[in-house]
Amino acid sequence: MHWKIGKVRITKIVELETVGSTRFILPLATNEEIQKLPWLIPHFATEEGRLKMSIHSLVVETPTRRIVVDTGLGNDKEGRKVPTWNNRNDPFLETMTAAGFAPDSIDTVLCTHLHVDHVGWNTRLVGGQWVPTFANARYVFGRTEYEHWRDHSDESDKLAVFNDSVKPIADAGRADLVASDARLCDEITLIPTPGHSPGHMSIHIQSDGEQGLLTGDVAHHPCQMAHLDWSSTADSDPSQSPVTRRELFGRFADTPTLVIGGHFNAGHIRRDGDAFKFVALA
Secondary structure, rough: EEEEEEEEEEEEEEEEEEOOOOOOOOOOOOHHHHOOOOHHOOOOOOOOOOOOEEEEEEEEEEEOOOEEOOOOOOOOOOOOHOOOOOOOOOOOHHHHHHOOHHHHHHOEEOOOOOOOOOHHHHHHEOOOOOEEOOOOOOEEHHHHHHHHHHHHHOOOHHHHHHHHHHHHHHHHHOEEEEEOOOEEOOOOOEOOOOOOOOOOEEEEEEEEOOEEEEEHHHHHOHHHHHHOOOOOOOOOOOOOOHHHHHHHHHHHOOOOOEOOOOOOOEEEEOOOOOOOOOEOOO
């Protein structure tokens, strides 16, 4: 799946897709409530109101950069709370390579935040050691996000994620810690969007008069763009996350903006009419 924003090209590389079994993450998104949002069907929900979601990476190509945004679950990882996220053996890198993005061709990895399903392919297991997957890339982490998890990964699952997918990058000298509003290149600027995690960042893309927004987990599913108050159970600050959603989507309410979420199953969203009514496009 591809998008174009001016001279910027975005390609989605899927690791895992799901239908249903998402109530644990969005408890207010009942089947009945989802059926009241017909614009979600069929691309983002089934006729029965079951949510469609994915875990994926986005490859962003600018005239000067080749960037991977978020890196999914990864292979061979252990200590995850979700049983099926442990000891995975998926052909994700082969899929990337077949799409034209060999790991060695990536010059930047940008993590919107450092949760388990956004950092897994930062590293791969080689000879019993975790090494950077993208050997020629600089890894861009938000400084606030990195320092929080470095200092507060007390729970065993969070410690496992930091130790196998984040710390090895820093230890290898490949990490660049940046401000949450940093400008990455001419076309890409970061936007601080805390709530889902303390230092969560979204990505604003501008090129040739067009613009796009990679939201990360500001919204796990497009239904949260219609129901800004529907917080995720994974939000570190569920009172802040609705405020962030309203501010972020309100900021782009009056200009055509392509919106791609960190777990949106298909396509993107565009505004249609008022600021918080969206139409799904495949």
